[in-house]
Amino acid sequence: MTAQEARLCGLLLREHFGEVVEKIGTHLLRSGAQNLRTIVNESGTPIDLVKKSLCVLMKHGACRFSIGRKGPGSPVEYQASCERILGILRYPRYIYTAKTLYSDTGELIIEELLQRGHMTMSSIVKMVADRLTHNMEEGRSIEYNEVVSTFSKLVETHFLQRCPPVSEVVPPVSTAPTVPGAPAAPVSTGPPTPESFSDCYLVPSVSLAGRGKRRRSGEDVVLDQGTTKKAKTDLQTHGDEGIYWQVNFERFHLHFRDQTIISAVASKLDQAWESLGTSRFDSDYETSSEIVRTMLRMSEVTTTPSASCTQALSANEVFRSLPANYSISRPILDQYLTLLVDDPMEFVGKTGDSGGGMYVVNLHKALTNLARATLESVVQEKFGSRSARIFRLLLRKRHLEQKQVEDFAMIPAKEAKDMLYTLMSENLVLLQELPKTPDHAPSRTFYLYTVNQLATARMLLQHCYKAVANLIDRRLFQTKESKRLLEKSQRIEAIMASLQASGAEPEQLTEVEEMISAPEKQQLESLRHHINKLDSAENQVDETIFLLKSYVASTARITR
Amino acid sequence: MAGRGRGRGRSNLTFSIEAMGFAKGEGLPPSILQPTPLFPPMEHKPVPLATGEEAEYMQALKQEFRGAMKTLPFYIRPAAPKTDVERYSDKYHSGEPADNVIDWKPDWSRLPKELRIRVRKPVENRVSLPVDRMDRSSANHNLSKKEDVLLKLEALEKGEKAGSSEDEDEDETKKKQKEEEGTEGEEEYEEEELEEVTCMQMYHITQG
Numbered sequence: 001m002t003a004q005e006a007r008l009c010g011l012l013l014r015e016h017f018g019e020v021v022e023k024i025g026t027h028l029l030r031s032g033a034q035n036l037r038t039i040v041n042e043s044g045t046p047i048d049l050v051k052k053s054l055c056v057l058m059k060h061g062a063c064r065f066s067i068g069r070k071g072p073g074s075p076v077e078y079q080a081s082c083e084r085i086l087g088i089l090r091y092p093r094y095i096y097t098a099k100t101l102y103s104d105t106g107e108l109i110i111e112e113l114l115q116r117g118h119m120t121m122s123s124i125v126k127m128v129a130d131r132l133t134h135n136m137e138e139g140r141s142i143e144y145n146e147v148v149s150t151f152s153k154l155v156e157t158h159f160l161q162r163c164p165p166v167s168e169v170v171p172p173v174s175t176a177p178t179v180p181g182a183p184a185a186p187v188s189t190g191p192p193t194p195e196s197f198s199d200c201y202l203v204p205s206v207s208l209a210g211r212g213k214r215r216r217s218g219e220d221v222v223l224d225q226g227t228t229k230k231a232k233t234d235l236q237t238h239g240d241e242g243i244y245w246q247v248n249f250e251r252f253h254l255h256f257r258d259q260t261i262i263s264a265v266a267s268k269l270d271q272a273w274e275s276l277g278t279s280r281f282d283s284d285y286e287t288s289s290e291i292v293r294t295m296l297r298m299s300e301v302t303t304t305p306s307a308s309c310t311q312a313l314s315a316n317e318v319f320r321s322l323p324a325n326y327s328i329s330r331p332i333l334d335q336y337l338t339l340l341v342d343d344p345m346e347f348v349g350k351t352g353d354s355g356g357g358m359y360v361v362n363l364h365k366a367l368t369n370l371a372r373a374t375l376e377s378v379v380q381e382k383f384g385s386r387s388a389r390i391f392r393l394l395l396r397k398r399h400l401e402q403k404q405v406e407d408f409a410m411i412p413a414k415e416a417k418d419m420l421y422t423l424m425s426e427n428l429v430l431l432q433e434l435p436k437t438p439d440h441a442p443s444r445t446f447y448l449y450t451v452n453q454l455a456t457a458r459m460l461l462q463h464c465y466k467a468v469a470n471l472i473d474r475r476l477f478q479t480k481e482s483k484r485l486l487e488k489s490q491r492i493e494a495i496m497a498s499l500q501a502s503g504a505e506p507e508q509l510t511e512v513e514e515m516i517s518a519p520e521k522q523q524l525e526s527l528r529h530h531i532n533k534l535d536s537a538e539n540q541v542d543e544t545i546f547l548l549k550s551y552v553a554s555t556a557r558i559t560r
Numbered sequence: 561m562a563g564r565g566r567g568r569g570r571s572n573l574t575f576s577i578e579a580m581g582f583a584k585g586e587g588l589p590p591s592i593l594q595p596t597p598l599f600p601p602m603e604h605k606p607v608p609l610a611t612g613e614e615a616e617y618m619q620a621l622k623q624e625f626r627g628a629m630k631t632l633p634f635y636i637r638p639a640a641p642k643t644d645v646e647r648y649s650d651k652y653h654s655g656e657p658a659d660n661v662i663d664w665k666p667d668w669s670r671l672p673k674e675l676r677i678r679v680r681k682p683v684e685n686r687v688s689l690p691v692d693r694m695d696r697s698s699a700n701h702n703l704s705k706k707e708d709v710l711l712k713l714e715a716l717e718k719g720e721k722a723g724s725s726e727d728e729d730e731d732e733t734k735k736k737q738k739e740e741e742g743t744e745g746e747e748e749y750e751e752e753e754l755e756e757v758t759c760m761q762m763y764h765i766t767q768g
Contacts, residue, residue: 016635017629017634017635018636020637036674036675048659048660048677049636051662051674051677052659055662055675055677056636059634065671076672076674091622092619092622092625096618096621114625115628115629116632117634166669166670242667242669381604532619535619536609536610536615536616537609538622539619540609540610
């Protein structure tokens with residue numbers, strides 16, 4: 001957990017949960033596991049606010065509690081999770097993915113779950129049904145069953161999972177507290193993953209009959225059945241109390257990774273062929289990405305999330321599993337596969353010849369190459385294309401002397417020297433000394449320039465965190481600057497809405513509109529534009545963060 | 561001692577200048593003696609942001625999500641600090657979030673016991689509060705009913721002068737804190753407020 005990550009976590013907590021939770025959250029992140037008393041004393045917040053913040057953080061999975069370090073008698077300790085808080089950046093992407101896969105119902109389910117941390121299935125279904133009904137026209141409403149079926153589909157594809165059950169804080173004497181139930185189980189060193197419980201993806205059989213209720217505007221909420229019945233249905237238990245569901249972020253990350261690989265293949269290979277080919281159908285040009293997509297889809301169930309390449313698939317299987325509208329012949333498929341294997345990006349590899357050729361998708365290599373492309377692109381945009389050429393050269397050739405760099409890059413000596421030093425000052429290029437003699441005399445040592453991809457990726461990841469934190473800071477600053485103006489415009493909108501609702505004449509409306517002068521309107525417009533831009537920029541930096549983090553994590557797994 | 565053997569000239573650097581690519585006699589670039597500027601001029605302009613339906617939709621999602629989070633009970637606002645003078649309207653205006661109530665109902669079985677806080681009940685009618693308390697406390701068997709009703713009436717009369725509901729709320733918060741900090745079930749008496757304390761006790765015992 002670095003300073004940049006801590007700062008970003010603080011800003012995210014402040015935006016979504018308020019300043020109190022921000023204070024407690026950052027305190028926990030900076031000081032590690034602590035018990036309640038210590039938190040109260042060190043952060044200087046009243047104990048009630050601390051309790052409330054901890055409840056909120058735990059509901060959203062950002063904090064967990066465990067037995068104290070000193071043994072069973074010591075107070076409970078709380079620990080915040082940096083990863084989970086940083087994941088808040090990616091929420092729009094999760095919601096959007098759910099929308100593309102499962103349309104509006106799925107989108108709303110994921111959105112509600114992300115807003116509330118974890119919930120029981122019945123409460124999610126009711127809330128989503130009500131929201132969907134609210135958005136539909138008068139007279140139509142959504143059956144609970146439809147929402148339940150979408151929910152089940154999400155659980156089947158593992159996008160949702162059950163929260164791991166929490167055992168009582170007072171543990172049985174011999175076992176660790178986080179292992180529930182079985183006293184004979186071995187002591188676990190870390191918290192159990194949700195997947196270590198067998199019921200993780202089991203949808204409870206719950207009787208949920210009914211339709212979404214439309215909220216009427218107005219003082220008294222009058223429902224079709226009347227208020228007393230509403231009170232009853234709210235208290236109704238549906239048999240799934242205590243079973244909470246949360247979003248399975250790992251599964252979404254796998255999906256994003258697959259999508260990134262497919263789009264990389266598409267942009268590299270499909271466009272090249274599009275420029276050469278003369279086919280009538282656009283779908284013909286997506287064949288290579290379609291093949292990779294099919295291979296990834298087939299390996300979803302068979303490959304573990306931490307594998308460096310998918311399980312081997314034979315060309316026959318791939319041919320059979322291609323989507324129906326892709327009527328390419330067998331020899332053409334083989335040609336495509338060969339081209340994919342020969343591509344320098346090494347997305348697809350050949351591991352054998354049985355069954356028409358056994359092919360795998362090299363996940364780790366794909367991530368490495370994508371990360372490398374990101375680094376090269378960053379250098380290009382920041383320092384120019386000639387510096388990027390030097391950088392790519394060093395990545396390829398590993399260690400080069402000053403003279404060799406100038407020769408290979410075909411750049412005049414003075415400029416090459418300048419660029420190298422600029423890159424060195426930014427820590428993108430490192431200097432490696434190779435002594436010829438034991439006394440390390442400078443005139444008799446080789447000085448080689450080199451690029452360490454993993455270290456550079458980590459450094460850029462930190463830069464990304466800093467960038468997002470700056471973006472959020474700037475957005476908050478701009479909002480604060482124009483607070484007066486924003487409040488005024490909100491008040492005027494409220495007046496307009498109430499006037500329109502009560503049916504006023506157009507002159508009154510124009511009079512209210514004119515309360516905002518034209519330069520103020522312009523200011524508001526430009527403020528909105530800036531804020532939209534900053535928000536959009538945050539989303540896009542998050543894509544880079546995801547790619548770099550996946551690469552770093554994948555490398556760490558491989559080298560372990 | 562390190563620089564005496566070689567490099568007795570003007571610069572004793574640990575690396576050879578020729579190997580770095582500087583010709584002999586050519587000046588080194590001037591050393592920088594101040595921190596780099598906060599907003600250095602950029603030679604290369606950044607690439608424009610991606611636009612399109614997807615980017616706009618995600619940006620709208622992000623803004624809606626933020627707005628929604630601000631309205632949910634998980635957004636914790638600290639209770640505003642009380643002004644020094646109690647006002648008459650405080651009795652009727654305390655709809656603000658109080659520190660010791662939590663606005664949503666967590667599943668307490670998943671949380672450690674020490675974090676339990678009173679859950680805020682949905683809108684209570686403030687005026688009828690004393691009546692409710694009287695009903696509840698009269699159901700208790702520890703004190704005789706008549707005595708309780710008399711005590712209650714006295715307390716209400718006193719309360720009118722001394723800003724009673726505020727005091728009672730403060731007493732409640734104090735008692736709640738003491739209960740949670742100490743062992744549960746321990747009761748503390750304060751002599752000057754004995755009458756009100758008994759009412760409070762009844763209230764807490766029935767509330768649990």
